[in-house]
Amino acid sequence: MLRTAICCAVLLALPWCHGLVTKEKPVVAHFIVGNTYPYTRADWQRDISLAASKGIDGFALNMGNDSWQLDRVADAYDVARSMDSGFALFPSFDMGIIPCREERDGDMLRDFVNAYHNHSNQLAFKGNPLASTFGGQGCYFGQPTVNEGWRRVLKRGLPAVHFLASFFMDPGIYGSMDSADGAFSWDSAWPMGNYDITDEYDVEFRKYLKGRTYMAAVSPWFFTHYGVDTLNKNFIYRSDDWLLARRWELLVSGRDQIDIVQIITWNDYGESHYMGPIASAQPGSESWTNGFDHQGWLDLQAYYIRAYKTGTYPRVERDxxxxxxxxxxxxxxxxxxxxxxxxxxxxxxxxxxxxxxxxxxxxxxxxxxxxxxxxxxxxxxxxxxxxxxxxxxxxxxxxxxxxxxxxxxxxxxxxxxxxxxxxxxxxxxxx
The missing domain is CATH 2.60.40 (Immunoglobulin-like)
Structure with a gap:
């Protein structure tokens, strides 16, 4: 089993410790900060408590560069520390929102890493604070290549960062990309056609990562219904045949080659794969989310999380x-x-x-x-x-x-x- 440096151990009820080494495999949930404009500290406390109670170790905070989003992220880190729960957080920089053409565009990312790399609730992996992205395959940051751009932003003049890129591109590119310490395969959560879920993305990513960190995705559903006058996306991914359970079964069977699992998502209402409560500012998705609570999936998922972490399916104690x-x-x-x-x-x-x-x-x-x-x-x-x-x-x-x-x-x-x-x-x- 791979040894993992992770700054939390919720299931073991251990205190927070930076750089704690454990064999527990981290399971985190993607969290859309853009849906938290009205959030209070009580909202963060509710979500952190609920997620931790279902075996989730932390949130990947999908964030843009709006000042109010940075304020909400600061609240999240502060609340997590005040709860003394060992619940972990890390940035998932949304590069569809954050500009990344010029060198100065990287300042926001660098400032964030400098501000939180020593925070008691910052997730660390292999001894270093973890950072990830949503997209970023077209980011040059004023450099000749994407690889050099990301190296300039996250690998020079900063505390060491364990960078897991989530680029929407041929995974073969990772074979020659030394700016990333590993990758997160967002699309591995769903079948990309009219067929059952498989581990095809997991196999392909690991082939080119060659031992670097691999974070796999799992999701229960996908439906979005926006017109051309708003977000202009109106499609589904195939979510039939017990997608959530079958994807988790693939992750459990392949756990020795999967370092981290990221759940998509805690609160992305617009794409219908939320598992947390519908409790914040919806992005115009009310017509298809109101009345469709998804929290029932959390208890089912907790069963599979335990199997993934331990390698053994737990005995069922209650029907x-x-x-x-x-x-x-x-x-x-x-x-x-x-x-x-x-x-x-x-x-x-x-x-x-x-x-x-x-x-x-x-x-x-x-x-x-x-x-x-x-x-x-x-x-x-x-x-x-x-x-x-x-x-x-x-x-x-x-x-x-x-x-x-x-x-x-x-x-x-x-x-x-x-x-x-x-x-x-x-x-x-x-x-």
């Missing part, structure tokens, strides 16, 4: 059912002023179910006339229920002839006549 799916048919037509999202043909009309069972049991699923009954062993099982007609989704767990659990999540109603295109997931977890 839990996790259900999710779209509320409207993929092929339905609406009066939406915005056209149907691209790739909508990639998804099928099913309720996706993951059962965590403490002992063998029978699970029954139904929605109107659609029914599925299966006898399942203890541990983790996956089921799916076709969604055809207007109906409410119901799950029943029976053991030894007695009903142990009847779960009919309020709001999980499939409707064949949507008013607008909404491919977001409705998520529910049994008590």
């Amino acid at each position: 839990r059912l996790f259900l999710w799916g779209r509320l409207y048919p993929a092929r339905a037509h609406t009066q939406d002023s915005l056209k149907k999202p691209m790739n909508s043909e990639f998804t099928e009309d099913f309720a996706w179910v993951v059962a965590l069972l403490a002992a063998p049991a029978q699970i029954g699923l139904r929605c109107g006339e659609s029914r599925v009954v299966e006898n399942l062993p203890a541990g983790v099982s996956k089921l799916r229920l076709p969604l055809v007609h207007d109906c409410n989704v119901v799950a029943i767990l029976v053991r030894d002839g007695a009903t142990v659990l009847r779960f009919e999540p309020p709001g999980f109603r499939f409707s064949t006549t949507p008013h607008a295109y909404n491919y977001n997931a409705f998520v529910a977890a049994s008590p």
